[in-house]
Amino acid sequence: MCGVQGWYLAQVRFYSGIHDATENARLHHYWTAKLAAMGTRGIWTFIRTLRYKNQEVTLPTGAKTTVRVGREKGVDVRLALDIVRLAREGAFDVGLIFSQDQDLNEAVKEVRAVARKDDRWIKLACAYPHPQSRNNRGIDQTDWIKLDRTLYDANLDGASYWPAP
Numbered sequence: 504m505c506g507v508q509g510w511y512l513a514q515v516r517f518y519s520g521i522h523d524a525t526e527n528a529r530l531h532h533y534w535t536a537k538l539a540a541m542g543t544r545g546i547w548t549f550i551r552t553l554r555y556k557n558q559e560v561t562l563p564t565g566a567k568t569t570v571r572v573g574r575e576k577g578v579d580v581r582l583a584l585d586i587v588r589l590a591r592e593g594a595f596d597v598g599l600i601f602s603q604d605q606d607l608n609e610a611v612k613e614v615r616a617v618a619r620k621d622d623r624w625i626k627l628a629c630a631y632p633h634p635q636s637r638n639n640r641g642i643d644q645t646d647w648i649k650l651d652r653t654l655y656d657a658n659l660d661g662a663s664y665w666p667a668p
Contacts (some may be wrong), residue, residue, distance in 0.1 A: 504630055504648070504658075510597050515546045518582045520553045520575035527573070529666060536664035549585075551578055583610035590614040590625055597626045600642060608643045615644065 505512040521534040538548050553573030561567050582602070587610050589595055598614070600607065611627050618625040629641030633649035641647035 504599060504650075505597075507654075508597075508599075508628075508648070510599070513595060515544075516549070516585065517541055517546055518549045518578050520573070520578050521550050522573055523552050523555070526553070526555055526571065532666040533664045536666075537660070537662075540660075540662065540664065549578070549581055551576065551581075579604055579606055583607055586610045586627075587613045587617070590617045593621075593623070596624060597628065599628050599630060599648075600645065601630050603629065603631050603638050603641060605642060611642060611644045 517538075519534070519538075521538075522530040524531040534550075538550060541548055554576045555571050555573050557569045558572045559567055559569050579602075582600075583606070586598060586600070586607070590598070590613075614625055614627055617623075626646065627642075627644070628646040628648055630648040630650055631638075631641055632655045633639065633651065
């Protein structure tokens with residue numbers, strides 16, 4: 504993506520929640536293996552274990568049942584803090600965020616304030632799949648980069664990180 508835009512790639516960071524091994528051993532293994540592979544490629548990773556709660560759902564038959572649902576907690580906060588900290592440290596001129604989470608707009612506003620204070624040019628862009636995404640907008644106050652299906656598919660990691668059966 505940086506090459507397509509004519510930007511120099513200084514670092515890749517990946518933020519995610521992962522399943523607890525006691526809640527979902529298969530997905531925990533998958534993400535642990537995938538994150539390890541990312542580390543061998545120089546990708547900086549931040550993970551948090553998902554938090555689980557019971558949630559009532561309605562089945563297609565109309566019957567109700569309770570399922571355990573995992574939710575990310577604190578991952579977007581860590582991402583926002585890092586965006587602001589790295590801007591303050593002068594670690595980037597262009598930040599490319601692969602998320603459409605509008606909560607990150609607060610970090611975008613803060614980076615704009617850093618740029619004004621330091622009299623620096625800082626660009627923040629938001630890349631997202633289009634038209635695959637139901638949400639057809641990027642993070643407010645960023646440049647939106649809509650990824651078409653061809654470009655998106657060309658950049659998928661084709662390796663299998665699933666545990667052996």
